[in-house]
Amino acid sequence: xxxxxxxxxxxxxxxxxTVTLSCTYDTSESxxxxxxxxxxxxxxxxxxIRQEAYKQQNATENRFSVNFQKAxxxxxxxxxDSQLGDTAMYFCAFYPGGSQGNLIFGKGTKLSxxx
Amino acid sequence: NAGVTQTPKFRIxxxxxxxxxxxxxxxxxxYMYWYRQDPGMGLKLIYYSVxxxxxxxxxxxxxxxxxxxxxxDFPLRLELAAPSQTSVYFCASSYGTGPRxxxxxxxxxxxxxxx
Numbered sequence: 001x002x003x004x005x006x007x008x009x010x011x012x013x014x015x016x017x018t019v020t021l022s023c024t025y026d027t028s029e030s031x032x033x034x035x036x037x038x039x040x041x042x043x044x045x046x047x048x049i050r051q052e053a054y055k056q057q058n059a060t061e062n063r064f065s066v067n068f069q070k071a072x073x074x075x076x077x078x079x080x081d082s083q084l085g086d087t088a089m090y091f092c093a094f095y096p097g098g099s100q101g102n103l104i105f106g107k108g109t110k111l112s113x114x115x
Numbered sequence: 116n117a118g119v120t121q122t123p124k125f126r127i128x129x130x131x132x133x134x135x136x137x138x139x140x141x142x143x144x145x146y147m148y149w150y151r152q153d154p155g156m157g158l159k160l161i162y163y164s165v166x167x168x169x170x171x172x173x174x175x176x177x178x179x180x181x182x183x184x185x186x187x188d189f190p191l192r193l194e195l196a197a198p199s200q201t202s203v204y205f206c207a208s209s210y211g212t213g214p215r216x217x218x219x220x221x222x223x224x225x226x227x228x229x230x
Contacts, residue, residue, distance in 0.1 A: 033214065
């Protein structure tokens with residue numbers, strides 16, 4: 001069974017600094033997709049970034065980038081120039097390539113950005 | 116666009132009662148999902164649907180039922196509520212072939228307490 005592990009329950013960072021959130025996963029599949037979702041206090045889940053396992057290039061979206069290490073099954077999220085609005089729970093998620101529905105989530109990392 | 120709308124936002128049930136959590140989306144998405152989020156945990160998939168008239172079980176379907184008679188609506192039915200069903204419930208939708216190429220759009224969640 002696939003699993004997603006986020007080893008940092010909570011993190012904090014000063015505004016304008018850079019922070020990296022860790023995620024590891026376990027799978028025997030070769031084709032899959034990885035995601036980072038953000039859940040602010042409003043509770044609504046928002047997609048931050050997406051990575052396809054067959055692509056070696058790390059995905060980037062503005063201030064958000066990932067470090068995807070397929071052999072190590074690691075998928076960390078780097079947030080540059082942190083802003084107060086980045087304060088949220090961040091969930092790493094895994095989607096098997098052949099699946100139809102089950103997006104598997106980690107337990108989340110609570111990030112606090114301090115002024 | 117309203118996106119994904121869930122009602123109610125909060126609900127308290129007594130053990131053994133039943134209720135339906137409503138979910139509707141106005142984006143013409145074919146995929147719809149129900150997740151539950153327990154405290155300190157990631158989201159777990161309850162049921163999903165790839166189109167009207169088609170539903171399938173996720174990771175934690177016991178105690179729940181769903182139906183999908185229209186593209187827009189995907190209600191979740193709780194029969195004989197139990198304290199273990201105390202959770203925050205999220206409905207989500209996506210288009211195309213699901214999470215691999217379409218981000219999930221989430222509702223704001225329903226906080227359910229069973230006492």
